[in-house]
Amino acid sequence: MRCPRCDHGESRVLDTRTGTGAIPGAVKRRRQCLSCGFRFSTLEVPVREEITVLKRDGSLEEFDRQKIVAGLQCALKKGNRRREEVEALADRVVRQLLAPRPVQLTAEEIGNAVMGCLRDYDPLAYARFLSVHRSFADLEEFQKTLGQISHGNPV
Ligand SMILES: [Zn+2]
Incomplete structure (x- = not known):
């Protein structure tokens, strides 16, 4: 990082702070130029490659x-979940989806990841989500799933 005053290329880090508030994941560093002693701050921000x-x-x-948060909120609304719980669940879905570092995902892969996490978290919300997001072709499977839940068997 070059000094804004003298353009020297080397600086000493005086202080490092994470979680600066405005930008999640950002790291702020206070630096001092090794040439002229000028103090300045830099902000490092993680850049996520765009995924289609x-x-x-x-x-x-x-x-x-x-959209994942919105889908989860929709599926969980009757359970009156706290916002943080939904956000944490969304994080789990996103982590699972992005772990293999994909360039492109299909809507189906996203739906499956959401459903997988929902199923573990709240089987009834899972069944509701299925009813909304699956086509009528899967109605039989949906009813089977509901039947298993109402009989207390894990899906
Ligand atoms: Zn300098």
């Missing part, structure tokens, strides 16, 4: 964590 999502109709859209 292939939708069922063949169109592409940008991967959006907020």
Whole structure:
């Protein structure tokens, strides 16, 4: 990082702070130029490579964590979950999806990851999510799933 005053290339880190508030994951460093002694701060921000999502109709859209949160909120709304719980669950879904460092995901892969986490977390919400997001072709499977849940068997 070059000194903003003299353009010298080397500086000493005086202080490192994470979680600066405005930008999640950002690291702020206070530095002192080794040449002129000028003090300045730098901000490091993680940049996530853009991931595209292939939708069922063949169109592409940008991967959006907020949509996963919205889907989970929709599935969990009757349980009156706290926002933090939904966010934590969304984080789990996102971690699982992004762990293999994909360039592109399909809507189906995302749906499966959401359902997998929901199933572990709240079987009834899982069944509700299935009813909304699966087509009528899967109705039989849905009813079977509901039957298993109401009989107390793990899905
Ligand atoms: Zn300098």
